[in-house]
Amino acid sequence: MKYSIEEMKPSDWEQVKDIYLEGINTGIATFQSEAPAWNAWDRGHVDSCRLVARLDDKVLGWVALSPTSTRECYSGVVEVSIYVGEKYRGNAIGTNLLKRIVEQSEEKGIWTLYCAIIRENIKSIEMHKKCGFREIGIRERIAKMPNGMWHDVVLMERRSKVVGIG
Template sequence: MDVRLARLDDNKAILEIYNEAVHNTTATFDTVDRTYEQQVQWFEKHGDMHPVLVAVLNDRVVGWASLNPYSDRLAYARTAEVSLYIHRDFRGQGIGKRLLNDVLEAGRNAGLHTVLSRIAEGNESSIRLHRQYGFGVVGTMKEVGFKFGRMLDVVMMQKML
């Protein structure tokens, strides 16, 4: 498996992975599919400071990670929020570990200071993964998202780079 910077032509695969998560997981609180046009707009807002990486196995994108601006307020410029999604057929194979490691390193190299992660309650594997890479829990936001018929808490985790 290789991890590399995402290219514009990776967006179809990134979108497929993301939209599957929209429908079947609480990894995102989106409840409707993202369109390809929205995906490209999202991608174009990223750059050196906020990279998008893809994991490629046998010429197929099987996962992706990104560092996203936390806020448009300038005082937050060195803070990012991480996103990490793995294709459903490739979860549990260490791809998430590699992507998280590499995207954090890219953020460090870009001059970021802090990375945040919001994880829905019950996603213990994601919380464990983030802990392995030095994230600590900084709080729980109670019942902030409604998905799959219930209100969900969100655990906020943080890592200082």
């Protein structure tokens, strides 16, 4: 499958939101129970480092970064969100998006990418490991789904070998 990885545009939001909803519906991609409105999502994510995998006018997957703190000392530490459309999983789209966001984040001076993955989401954990992330801990029964089921999350990070090494 030949697709491109491009900057996410506000006009991509409906497709991005639909992919996010597919993730929500898996029950292992996020603790969120609904997708936010564009303005709320936009405010919660870093302005740069928002990418989509695109085939013609179709968004296949997306990745974006969120700040982990407002404190200046943590300005180079961000959380990664990545989702691939249900029909397109298993085609290395997530891996390619994640590799590109690593490159782009380093260009922007980011030294640590962080994620908290629901323990049952084995494919996401494996993908992150393939892209240089390491497991740094487990948070047991940290949050529960709307159905009342509690889940652990695997904390992972990727520390840049280029930025913030001095």
